[in-house]
Amino acid sequence: MNKEELLKEYQRYQSMNLNINMSRGKPNKHQLDLSLGLLDVINSSSSFINENGIDIRNYGELTGIDECKKLFSKMTGINKENILIYGNSSLNIMYDFISRSMTHGVNGNTPWCKLDKIKWLCPVPGYDRHFAITEYFGIEMINIPMNEDGPDMDLIEEYVKDPSVKGIWCVPIYSNPTGITYSDEVVRRFASLKPSAKDFRIYWDEAYIVHHLYNGHIDSLLNIFTEAKKEHNEDIVYVFSSTSKITFAGSGVASVATSNNNINFIKNQLKCQTLGYDKINQLRHAYFLSDLESHMKKIADILRKKFEVVDSVFNKELSGIVNWSKPHGGYFISLYVPGKAKEVIERCKKCGVTLTDSGCAYPYHIDKDNSHIRIAPSYLEVDELRLASEIIALSVKIEL
Amino acid sequence: MNKEELLKEYQRYQSMNLNINMSRGKPNKHQLDLSLGLLDVINSSSSFINENGIDIRNYGELTGIDECKKLFSKMTGINKENILIYGNSSLNIMYDFISRSMTHGVNGNTPWCKLDKIKWLCPVPGYDRHFAITEYFGIEMINIPMNEDGPDMDLIEEYVKDPSVKGIWCVPIYSNPTGITYSDEVVRRFASLKPSAKDFRIYWDEAYIVHHLYNGHIDSLLNIFTEAKKEHNEDIVYVFSSTSKITFAGSGVASVATSNNNINFIKNQLKCQTLGYDKINQLRHAYFLSDLESHMKKIADILRKKFEVVDSVFNKELSGIVNWSKPHGGYFISLYVPGKAKEVIERCKKCGVTLTDSGCAYPYHIDKDNSHIRIAPSYLEVDELRLASEIIALSVKIEL
Numbered sequence: 020m021n022k023e024e025l026l027k028e029y030q031r032y033q034s035m036n037l038n039i040n041m042s043r044g045k046p047n048k049h050q051l052d053l054s055l056g057l058l059d060v061i062n063s064s065s066s067f068i069n070e071n072g073i074d075i076r077n078y079g080e081l082t083g084i085d086e087c088k089k090l091f092s093k094m095t096g097i098n099k100e101n102i103l104i105y106g107n108s109s110l111n112i113m114y115d116f117i118s119r120s121m122t123h124g125v126n127g128n129t130p131w132c133k134l135d136k137i138k139w140l141c142p143v144p145g146y147d148r149h150f151a152i153t154e155y156f157g158i159e160m161i162n163i164p165m166n167e168d169g170p171d172m173d174l175i176e177e178y179v180k181d182p183s184v185k186g187i188w189c190v191p192i193y194s195n196p197t198g199i200t201y202s203d204e205v206v207r208r209f210a211s212l213k214p215s216a217k218d219f220r221i222y223w224d225e226a227y228i229v230h231h232l233y234n235g236h237i238d239s240l241l242n243i244f245t246e247a248k249k250e251h252n253e254d255i256v257y258v259f260s261s262t263s264k265i266t267f268a269g270s271g272v273a274s275v276a277t278s279n280n281n282i283n284f285i286k287n288q289l290k291c292q293t294l295g296y297d298k299i300n301q302l303r304h305a306y307f308l309s310d311l312e313s314h315m316k317k318i319a320d321i322l323r324k325k326f327e328v329v330d331s332v333f334n335k336e337l338s339g340i341v342n343w344s345k346p347h348g349g350y351f352i353s354l355y356v357p358g359k360a361k362e363v364i365e366r367c368k369k370c371g372v373t374l375t376d377s378g379c380a381y382p383y384h385i386d387k388d389n390s391h392i393r394i395a396p397s398y399l400e401v402d403e404l405r406l407a408s409e410i411i412a413l414s415v416k417i418e419l
Numbered sequence: 420m421n422k423e424e425l426l427k428e429y430q431r432y433q434s435m436n437l438n439i440n441m442s443r444g445k446p447n448k449h450q451l452d453l454s455l456g457l458l459d460v461i462n463s464s465s466s467f468i469n470e471n472g473i474d475i476r477n478y479g480e481l482t483g484i485d486e487c488k489k490l491f492s493k494m495t496g497i498n499k500e501n502i503l504i505y506g507n508s509s510l511n512i513m514y515d516f517i518s519r520s521m522t523h524g525v526n527g528n529t530p531w532c533k534l535d536k537i538k539w540l541c542p543v544p545g546y547d548r549h550f551a552i553t554e555y556f557g558i559e560m561i562n563i564p565m566n567e568d569g570p571d572m573d574l575i576e577e578y579v580k581d582p583s584v585k586g587i588w589c590v591p592i593y594s595n596p597t598g599i600t601y602s603d604e605v606v607r608r609f610a611s612l613k614p615s616a617k618d619f620r621i622y623w624d625e626a627y628i629v630h631h632l633y634n635g636h637i638d639s640l641l642n643i644f645t646e647a648k649k650e651h652n653e654d655i656v657y658v659f660s661s662t663s664k665i666t667f668a669g670s671g672v673a674s675v676a677t678s679n680n681n682i683n684f685i686k687n688q689l690k691c692q693t694l695g696y697d698k699i700n701q702l703r704h705a706y707f708l709s710d711l712e713s714h715m716k717k718i719a720d721i722l723r724k725k726f727e728v729v730d731s732v733f734n735k736e737l738s739g740i741v742n743w744s745k746p747h748g749g750y751f752i753s754l755y756v757p758g759k760a761k762e763v764i765e766r767c768k769k770c771g772v773t774l775t776d777s778g779c780a781y782p783y784h785i786d787k788d789n790s791h792i793r794i795a796p797s798y799l800e801v802d803e804l805r806l807a808s809e810i811i812a813l814s815v816k817i818e819l
Contacts, residue, residue: 065458076668148691291555
């Protein structure tokens, strides 16, 4: 098709008066339906005494109940003794950790709010809500390019020589939004990182640790905590995870796993913050997810089809024109339209398809190549998703 | 009985090898049983679309769902538009508010961590966990004596002339631990307070707003928010409440109510912290507590007996010797043993009865009169409670 024909096609879509929002990685209704049983595993006839003899309806158990620690231990491969269970949001834990580092410092080091400058490493493209936290605290964010096997480790090893660099955001498996998984080599280099700042921490967000699409390959992630222990360096990493995209988004449980040393410091501070998190919901999740793998396969059956729809439309329309990711898990497809991302997103918008804003996956919303578009296939039904993908592909062809 | 006889009696109790913990205001098993229905009101067959058409299983609704806002609106008498719903702990909200004031300041004012000195007013005796938060943040706490109708307002009005005084802790109804309720006059003076610091806030913890004992008198608390609005002073107060002692401690929902101005600032900051709290639990509570008053009366039927047991033992043993409170609601009885509180608590401990540490109800754990003992009747069964009360009374008589 020539430009004129493309524009005619675009007008045809415009006349459909669509209103399709694919801006966020929200689970779809059918995924949520797979977790309805979660609401029945504990009811008024249940026993409320857990395996350690605790009445889960009452106050107490600041660090969470054992049943739930075991669930996260299975997910992360980290001992239950090194796990703390929180409320419904791992993002909230990360916020809380940075907030606490600002006001009280990390493990006895100077509170960051007393320092002139705090810097943070941000592999890009990355997760917008991570960057929003560091921006909110006035932390200077430094872009680190992502390779196929993880972030540029040479650059990271160089940057951590600066003592004002205090942390890094990582989504090490099925990365948000590129979908890549860090190689064993990259994980080992993280595990043996020796930053100049003693209070440097790796914020290792295993958001998609069990979120395989089962589409021909299952990525596996080396256990950073085990590797760090080999180097006597286990204080360097906080491993976050949650059930947000496993059961009900917003009504799940979240956890952090880290060294004994870190756990002790955190516990001591945590007791000023709360008397403990929702233990009933913790036990609910432990019961319901007793066969986590089969549950995740059912979710994958729904998600995989959606990733295939987007990929097949792009294959048909955009092959040889632009590149996009073909992940084996996670929630996103990254589409690269060098120099034209903003324009494509605006064109889609005018046709009733809302994508995440351009630059969303970069600190300060600046994608200097104006290239990256984050596609979230999960929430839409297949027909809408196909339509949206066609409009995206068409908009790319018009703008390029 | 003479001293020798008292000590003989004490030895008799000691030989029973008791292990009774009445140190914390935890709900009793029978109270918790009254909320079992909470676990059935939402199950796998429920509709998950709320009255505003929102699928409560998914992400979103940062400020909470309307059904739950209405519940807290009924509890606090404040419009639902002025209410934010959080997770399971109002203490956690208070922590979060102070933490945010440290790092970001209140409504655009200088972050407290950038100031040399922050001071806080603490009516005493008060709630230990309040004081733990301000101590944790290095805020200097100033004792304010409590009268029968609330804290000493003359002193408060004097102290707030100091711009480094940024807040006050209040439990205005059935106060922890004295059980008193602030008079209308005291509430009005709070509502019209004009502190020198623009970022001064009243932390108004309505922990026991519906926790009447129905023992002859129902205390009522003037609505501070309405009063403050009359004075165009509504930014001054944050009103906290929760269902922690209404349904399951630790698995409830918590809220804060405040001015539009404050709400807007908080919302803007909150969106960096989380995508929202547990909406399923919010709806569960809204459904289950549709007849809140009759639920609270059932709880009172359990609690009232326990308060009566303590009071009757003290009446029998301690009348004319020492004073104690006779509250109409809340969770605590305050016993005053001038100069001997620490000794009484230690003597009880040696007899197998654990009370809260002496000084617990004072900033920095310093009760300069060594007088106050906090009695928590709720958790124990009646027989144990009677025994414990007898041991306390006996210990008082021995020590005095």
